[in-house]
Amino acid sequence: MLKKHFGISDIPERTVSTEKDVSIDTIATDYKVVVTQKTNIRKGPGEDELQLGVMNKDETIKVIRSENNWSCFIQDNGKEGWIHSSVLNKIE
Numbered sequence: 001m002l003k004k005h006f007g008i009s010d011i012p013e014r015t016v017s018t019e020k021d022v023s024i025d026t027i028a029t030d031y032k033v034v035v036t037q038k039t040n041i042r043k044g045p046g047e048d049e050l051q052l053g054v055m056n057k058d059e060t061i062k063v064i065r066s067e068n069n070w071s072c073f074i075q076d077n078g079k080e081g082w083i084h085s086s087v088l089n090k091i092e
Helices: 002-006
Strands: 026-034 038-042 051-056 060-067 070-074 080-084 088-090
Touching: 051 080
Parallel strands: none
Antiparallel strands: 026 060, 026 088, 038 051, 038 080, 060 070, 070 080
């Protein structure tokens, strides 16, 4: 792409492997809605993690990744928050 855009012929082509050894279930940006009356926002993916707040039913989040049945999203304050995936439904 650089060759074509800049007219340079001596830039080697790069290939990017899509196979990665990652420990997370998915890396995505899905919008999801909370389906329980209230659910805890955690600092990390686990019930033993510090509780940062609470989300209410019908609130929506943008999930950026998932790990061990937990969904990570960016809170309004710009920090990551985690919610158990079982309390979320994907918005179609």
